[in-house]
Amino acid sequence: MNLSIQRFERTAPPGSELPALITPAIADEPLLDAAPRLRDAIEAQLLTVGGVLLRGFDVPSVDVFRAFAASFGHPLLSYEFGSTPRTEVGGGVYTATEYPAHQSIPLHNEQAYTRMWPMKAWFHCVTAAQERGETPIADSRAIYRRMPATIRERFAAGIVYVRNYGEFDVPWQTVFNTEERAEVEAFCRKAGIEWEWKPDGELRTTQLCQAVETHPVTGEKVWFNQAHLFHASNLQPEVRESLEDMLGMDNLPRNTYFADGSVIPDGLLDEVRAVLDAETVSFPWQAGDVLMLDNMLVAHARAPFKGPRKVVVAMAESRSNLGTF
Secondary structure: OEEEOOOOOOEOOOOOOOOEEEEOOOOOOEHHHHHHHHHHHHHHHHHHOOEEEEOOOEOOOHHHHHHHHHOOOOOEOOOOOOOOOOOEEEOOEEEOOOOOOOOOEEEEOOOOOOOEEEEEEEEEEEEOOOEEOOOOEEEHHHHHHHOOHHHHHHOOOOEEEEEEOOOOOOOHHHHOOOOOHHHHHHHHHHHOOEEEEOOOOOEEEEEEEOOEEEOOOOOOEEEOOOHHHHOHHHOOHHHHHHHHHHHOHHHOOEEEEEOOOOEOOHHHHHHHHHHHHHOEEEOOOOOOOEEEEEOOOEEEEEOOEEOOOEEEEEEEEEEEOOOOO
16 A cells, blocks of 8 residues: 655645545556455544545545445435535435536534534546636644634534525525425424425525534544535625515524624634635646545535536445534
8 A cells, every 4th residue: 555645736834734645556456356454444533634545556436445344334325415516426426516517615513503414425526627627625623723723612502504505505405305394394303493484485504513612532523514615705795685685684584693603704704714815725736536525524515617627426334413513
């Protein structure tokens, strides 16, 4: 096994080791053949560095990627209570978020806007974009440490997420994978989500979630929320102004608030975004790459791109703080 940290093109903050790079013992070694001897090393790197890039292996199909992800011993998860449009490729593998190519997707830990999330996330580059299209990543422990103490204290009680489904966001039928209101309500009850059916038949949900979490194995504090992504300040200014005029603040597709329901100032989230930017690690995709992340230790994003790009995603090992937060 070859394992290195620095021997590939990337940009990173000083001291960052993300991602650990593992390359084949022989050229084009089949990933599934290599998996048994690599597994212990990968697991060790996930708990220290937080993310592993497997590069140069033969990954001939999405089915092989699926089998590799499943080989870590946990059933692959379905994308429940999603926040972005995705298409299921099959068997627990999904397309990466299907936002227009010119848009960036900010750093986030998968489903950190809920109280149930996957511990493991895999990304497989089937087709690398002609320009850009990276999946930037960042150490959530380093983000927590760098975050100003005043912000950590202000968010200590958690973050309230408000979502209004429908015409201007993902429909509730898609988010909850059902057409039945009773099934939506049962999911919300289980997940600690408050819900309201509005007069027009659309749905509003409200949930208090964590801003910071403790990793169950390493015991380390991690910045673990999507306050900056769901907040109205994440919208383009002209889009935000138009939606606020049209819908009113209470009916924006999504927004975040302090735990007491008070408004989070735009400027505070600008400070949060500056910390995320400072901790960002980025590297160009190569076709065949597989990136495996500990979803609590490492956040991910998406850069704009040109040309065809196909990155697929799998997730596993559900974790919850229901009953403890």
